[in-house]
C-alpha cells in the first residue's frame with residue numbers, strides 16, 4: 613500500500629493555533645473491509661468555525677490529541693469493498709486534513725462529474741454549495757426573515773459565507789452593506805453588487821461608519837465576527853431588527869470573549885438575535901443546493917476560491933484565516 617500524509621492534533625491550542633499544535637504524519641491507510649472504501653483526497657477545506665473543536669469548545673465533539681483534523685473534502689475512490697461506490701467514483705464528505713483515508717460507505721455523497729463545469733466547479737460542493745453557502749442561505753432566509761426593501765449588514769462580507777449571503781440578499785431585493793478588511797476585498801464586494809462597503813481596518817469609528825452607510829438603520833445584521841463589531845452593529849439596528857449569529861471569528865481565539873455590551877438596545881429597539889447550526893437544515897440541503905447552483909448558472913451569484921497546493925501548507929493557511937489572509941473559500945489541494 614502507498615504511504616500518504618495527514619495532519620493530526622498535537623496539542624490543544626490557546627489563541628491562534630500555532631504550527632506546533634499540528635503534526636504531519638506519514639501513514640499507510642488500512643485496506644478497506646466490507647462496507648468500506650479507500651479515498652484519495654483531492655481537496656479539503658479550512659474552516660474558521662472548526663477552531664472550537666481544536667480546543668473542545670464547540671457544539672460538535674472536540675478533537676483528541678492524535679485525531680486527524682476534521683474538515684470537508686472531495687476525493688476519489690481508489691479501492692472499494694462497497695456496493696455503493698466503485699473505483700473512480702468522486703465523493704464529498706468529512707474527509708479531514710489527509711491525503712487518503714479508509715471510510716465507511718455511509719456519510720459520503722457521490723458526485724456526478726457531468727454536473728460540474730467552468731461555472732460550477734466540483735470544489736463548489738465544499739464551498740458555495742456546501743457548508744458556507746448553505747449557512748448564508750438558511751441563516752439569512754430562515755432567521756433573517758428578509759423583506760424586499762430592507763437593509764442587510766454583513767460582517768466578514770468577503771468570506772464565502774458573507775459574500776454568498778450578500779448576493780442572495782440582492783436577489784431578495786435587499787439593500788446590502790458589507791464590512792470587510794482592506795480595499796481589495798471591498799472592491800470585490802462592490803463588483804458583486806453590494807450597495808455599500810465598509811473597510812473596517814480603515815475606520816476609526818465603526819459605529820459612525822455603519823451609520824453613514826445605513827442612515828435609516830439596519831434591519832438584518834448577519835454576524836460572522838462578533839465582538840466589538842457586533843456592538844457597533846447593534847447600535848445601528850432599526851426597531852424590530854434581526855441579528856443572525858452565523859459565526860464569531862473575532863472571538864474564537866480569545867481566552868475571554870469580549871461579548872455583547874449593548875444589550876439595552878434589545879429592549880429599547882425590540883431586537884431579536886438567534887444563532888444557527890447549518891446541519892439542523894440537512895434535510896433541506898438538496899433543494900437549497902439546486903437553488904444556489906441555479907443562481908450561479910444565471911450569473912446572479914459568483915464565488916471565489918483561494919486554493920493552496922500541498923497538504924504541508926494547511927496549518928499556516930488555517931491560522932492566517934484569523935488575520936484575513938484568505939480571499940474566498942480557503943481550500944488545500946491535498947498533493
Ligand SMILES: NC(=O)c1ccc[n+]([C@@H]2O[C@H](COP(=O)([O-])OP(=O)(O)OC[C@H]3O[C@@H](n4cnc5c(N)ncnc54)[C@H](OP(=O)(O)O)[C@@H]3O)[C@@H](O)[C@H]2O)c1
Nearest residue numbers: 661768771772773792793836859860861862888889890936
Ligand atoms: N453557524 C454555522 O453553522 C456556520 C457554518 C459555517 C461557517 N460559520 C461561520 O461563518 C463565518 C464565516 O465563515 P467563512 O467560512 O465564510 O470564513 P471567512 O469569512 O472567510 O473567515 C475568515 C475571515 O474572517 C475575517 N476575520 C478574521 N478575524 C477577524 C477579526 N478579528 N475581526 C473581523 N474580521 C475577522 C477575515 O476577513 P477580513 O479580511 O474581512 O477581516 C477573514 O478573511 C465564521 O465565523 C464561521 O465560523 C457558521
